[in-house]
Amino acid sequence: MNSVLIAAPLADVAPGTLAGELAAACVAANYDVTLYCPPVASDPADEGSIVKAFTLLREPGELHEPAAQSAHYILDLFDNGPNGWREQKQRALADLHRLPDGVPLLTTCVSGSATDAAAMFARPSQVIGFAAVLPFDAVNTIELLLPMQGDAALLEPARAFFQTIGKQTLQVADGPGGVMPRILAMIVNEAAYALQEGVASAADIDTAMRLGANYPYGPLAWADMLGLDLVHATLWALQLELGDDRYRPCPLLARMVRAGLRGKANGRGFYSYE
């Protein structure tokens, strides 16, 4: 049986999040899944029921155990971004250096480029970036991003991995948010500005985009699925990398993130989920 090591903040391993859905997809595809969730500030008090289904490692030293050392793929789901996330990702990538050389390290690029992540890893040529939007069930294609320091030969094992969990892949150029997370972040940002400016209610903005533009979801309900913190981080990374004010996050969105509203992941976003 092949095994996968998923590194993510504990709070992110939940149904509906990219980390939680990837972990569940790996289990469904008969991978042995080991979670590496080093303690971070945002940890929930309770490890949660979903985590009980996996081998859970909490300390860097535990990465020397066979469950981790036997991994065929490493998935890094620590996000880059404001609010101390960058330090968390740097620390997690430093820890993962304890894992064997030559294993593909697939890192999320929703909130930063693959090149940026590879620069944080001691063996940058081992890194391949990927990006996807949510809801995960509806996603047929995942974006692959080759870092500037990367090894193109690892694109094939990355493609093969995603194929085993039922997803096609498409390689796009490296950059924060790849293609679709970037486009969706911009649409959500505009909807948030319209809401902040009192143009219309959240429900009417969403209804208008579904019925007037045939969007599969209203942008604000979609933001709640994607995670407000992640949409905000995508915009932050784009503004930083491209230096263009068109990417500045809407103040309402930034304030919601600061207030701890993450969307569906914790039941509070543009809508309330009780």
Added chain:
Amino acid sequence: MNTQNSKLITQNFTTLGIVGSGTMGGGIAQIAAQHGFSVILYDINTEIVTRSVGRLQAMLDKLAAKGKLSGDDVAATISRIRATATLEELAAADFIIEAAPEDITLKRDIFSRLDAACPPTTILASNTSSLSITILGGATRRPAQVVGMHFFNPVPLMGLVEVIVGQYTDEETVNSTVALAQQLGKTAVRCNDTPGFIVNRVARNFYGEALRIVGEQGATVEQIDQLAEQEAGFRMGPFRLMDLIGIDINFAVTQSVFAAYFGEPRYRPHPIQQRMVEAGALGRKAGRGFYDYSSDKEAAK
């Protein structure tokens, strides 16, 4: 506030006046007549408006041939539409929807003439997609009874109406307009009078950001369409959709919103759009846009 469930104090309308018998005005006349309203349809001369009614008749006959309407329905629908080339005849209507070309001078003139001709309680609505309802209200002595009613193309198929609330539009006018949209079988959303309203504003970066990624060589047109459709679940990727809408139309909307917000960088147009418009590569209608339709294989899809 959920517009669908709010308690409404509304007027009951039986006769709708429609200014302009083109694609939008004709479509509104069709659904109004199909929903039992009497319609007075105006255009600038008898020939144009007669031709438009003929076009509606042909469209309804086609629906009847497909079994979607009975021959009696078609006859009854057409009998409810009265054509005129005299704007003042719309005074007999109790709700007027203007669907003239998007020209502020032309529209101000129409609103001013309707204001002079119609009883003071008649609501004057505009189907504008880009002009300010507050400005149109300023051309009348009844800004409280001036409202936006933004339908989407094709009117019989698209389920949305944006009800635009001008700065001086009163609550009863808004509620009556929402109720009318519902009687026409549409879902109404309430939107304050701001450039692009909801849809044309929030959708800007579906196109704008996709163009920027292509410009950066981040991905190809085909790749972005594939990802929009297969990763994110949009019915059509941004480039296929721009080809369908018309790259010139899409570029004009972008420029209008960009100008209305005094150069806000989120709405900045892209040089690729301008280059294609000036080269005549306007999308499907030109046989050439982001995709090649010269063999019409794509267009037939």
